Amino acid sequence: MTIRVLIADDEPHQLELLSYNLEQAGFSVSQAQDGQQALDLAEQTMPDIIILDWMMPNMSGIDVCRALRGIMATNQIPVIMLSARGEEGDRTLGLDVGADDYITKPFSPKELVARVRAVLRRTRPMLMGDVIAFADLKLYPNKQIVERDGQRIDLGPKEFRILSLLLERPGNVFSRLQVLDHVWGHGVYVEDRTVDVHLSRLRKALNHNPQGKNHPDLIRTVRGSGYAMREPE
Amino acid sequence: MTIRVLIADDEPHQLELLSYNLEQAGFSVSQAQDGQQALDLAEQTMPDIIILDWMMPNMSGIDVCRALRGIMATNQIPVIMLSARGEEGDRTLGLDVGADDYITKPFSPKELVARVRAVLRRTRPMLMGDVIAFADLKLYPNKQIVERDGQRIDLGPKEFRILSLLLERPGNVFSRLQVLDHVWGHGVYVEDRTVDVHLSRLRKALNHNPQGKNHPDLIRTVRGSGYAMREPE
DNA sequence: CTTGATTGTTTCAAAATTATGACAAATCTG
DNA sequence: CAGATTTGTCATAATTTTGAAACAATCAAG
Numbered sequence: 001m002t003i004r005v006l007i008a009d010d011e012p013h014q015l016e017l018l019s020y021n022l023e024q025a026g027f028s029v030s031q032a033q034d035g036q037q038a039l040d041l042a043e044q045t046m047p048d049i050i051i052l053d054w055m056m057p058n059m060s061g062i063d064v065c066r067a068l069r070g071i072m073a074t075n076q077i078p079v080i081m082l083s084a085r086g087e088e089g090d091r092t093l094g095l096d097v098g099a100d101d102y103i104t105k106p107f108s109p110k111e112l113v114a115r116v117r118a119v120l121r122r123t124r125p126m127l128m129g130d131v132i133a134f135a136d137l138k139l140y141p142n143k144q145i146v147e148r149d150g151q152r153i154d155l156g157p158k159e160f161r162i163l164s165l166l167l168e169r170p171g172n173v174f175s176r177l178q179v180l181d182h183v184w185g186h187g188v189y190v191e192d193r194t195v196d197v198h199l200s201r202l203r204k205a206l207n208h209n210p211q212g213k214n215h216p217d218l219i220r221t222v223r224g225s226g227y228a229m230r231e232p233e
Numbered sequence: 234m235t236i237r238v239l240i241a242d243d244e245p246h247q248l249e250l251l252s253y254n255l256e257q258a259g260f261s262v263s264q265a266q267d268g269q270q271a272l273d274l275a276e277q278t279m280p281d282i283i284i285l286d287w288m289m290p291n292m293s294g295i296d297v298c299r300a301l302r303g304i305m306a307t308n309q310i311p312v313i314m315l316s317a318r319g320e321e322g323d324r325t326l327g328l329d330v331g332a333d334d335y336i337t338k339p340f341s342p343k344e345l346v347a348r349v350r351a352v353l354r355r356t357r358p359m360l361m362g363d364v365i366a367f368a369d370l371k372l373y374p375n376k377q378i379v380e381r382d383g384q385r386i387d388l389g390p391k392e393f394r395i396l397s398l399l400l401e402r403p404g405n406v407f408s409r410l411q412v413l414d415h416v417w418g419h420g421v422y423v424e425d426r427t428v429d430v431h432l433s434r435l436r437k438a439l440n441h442n443p444q445g446k447n448h449p450d451l452i453r454t455v456r457g458s459g460y461a462m463r464e465p466e
Numbered sequence: 467c468t469t470g471a472t473t474g475t476t477t478c479a480a481a482a483t484t485a486t487g488a489c490a491a492a493t494c495t496g
Numbered sequence: 497c498a499g500a501t502t503t504g505t506c507a508t509a510a511t512t513t514t515g516a517a518a519c520a521a522t523c524a525a526g
Binding site for chain 1: 269272273300303304305306402404406455456457458461464466
């Protein structure tokens with residue numbers, strides 16, 4: 001369950017240095033030497049976070065960021081921009097384009113690592129082991145426990161992971177294929193209708209109420225598309 | 234099995250004074266002169282507790298604390314902040330960033346030592362040799378003794394250490410690999426299934442009741458992941 | 467209100483994972 | 497060193513989880 005970082009910088013020395021530090025910090029790192037390559041790699045490998053140097057040949061960090069935001073698959077991946085300039089205008093431009101954080105050079109590798117963690121904590125709290133709350137539901141990643149309305153709920157591994165996925169972006173619709181990819185992993189031969197079955201099991205477990213009436217259904221079926229968490233009224 | 238403290242303060246005199254007192258109190262102390270160094274040392278040596286001066290060159294105590302919290306490896310290490318100012322806002326900022334306690338200057342070395350002990354007692358009772366209680370279970374860390382429901386229980390060394398590990402963060406799931414790492418140590422060639430066997434032995438020992446019915450099982454198996462202490466709802 | 471498409475559920479055998487008894491090797495104790 | 501205890505592995509049993517198929521229910525549009 002390692003966190004994957006993509007880092008793009010045209011200066012080999014800097015790239016190597018930062019990669020090394022990120023790896024030391026326990027991340028799995030892939031490198032790009034220019035903007036175009038970064039974009040390609042991002043699409044191919046779908047990292048958990050992307051670090052872009054502002055100035056790069058071929059395609060600037062800004063351009064890459066804009067492009068990433070335009071692609072459905074990548075537009076949720078958090079981005080950190082690295083910049084030599086320190087002008088306020090740049091910063092806002094960076095954030096405007098959809099970057100999640102902005103670091104001005106010079107900075108220490110330590111700082112970069114800290115920022116990466118901070119951004120991930122903000123955007124993907126589950127990856128960092130924080131408790132996820134949604135309506136009257138609580139999910140404890142470290143304990144692999146789910147509670148609804150204070151009541152403990154038992155879930156099989158697959159159901160737990162599906163719920164985790166849905167809770168990563170509450171409200172977002174996940175297609176059956178996406179669910180298969182994230183929960184089963186790539187290249188696994190399984191019917192997509194199997195997802196339905198697990199969703200059914202998940203619903204049954206979540207909505208079942210020991211005393212009396214069932215809880216309202218927290219999962220929304222989007223006909224023709226997939227499933228999502230539903231925020232109750 | 235001495236407790237290791239990292240203390241960071243940019244004023245050499247103060248640093249020396251506090252270090253001396255902490256050492257007198259039986260702690261093993263390492264020193265940092267600025268924030269960056271503190272962060273580095275923390276990652277390298279993984280102390281049991283960290284004391285940070287609020288104002289430091291290079292990186293303030295706040296920044297260091299934030300960074301520590303962002304790093305998986307260090308985010309469980311308790312932190313005490315030292316501050317010259319006494320404003321309420323600072324205090325809450327300090328605690329917001331994830332500090333465990335906050336001391337306003339001027340303070341006596343005695344007070345610092347007392348606070349260190351208090352924080353450790355709160356966060357890592359086992360380190361202080363305190364008795365760990367969990368449900369009707371009691372574990373005496375330095376005596377290597379466990380009792381359930383008042384009855385003395387005999388555990389082999391491995392079983393004792395596994396139980397200690399599970400009790401460090403009750404409810405948290407520990408993978409077989411984590412258990413192997415913590416109990417056997419790194420680079421030991423042992424089947425992961427061996428952990429199952431020891432868990433089985435641990436359970437048998439814990440749940441066996443001389444008079445009549447067995448105790449309820451205190452250990453939770455998390456299919457596909459590992460083991461954890463079973464917490465009440 | 468019918469129809470075709472999509473989704474929900476139940477059931478069941480297979481697959482995967484975990485529990486545990488038995489035993490030899492290793493380690494400790496006196 | 498002898499005897500006792502602790503360890504690690506294996507084989508087998510017990511359990512849980514999974515995936516697919518079959519059928520029921522629901523939906524969206526004519």
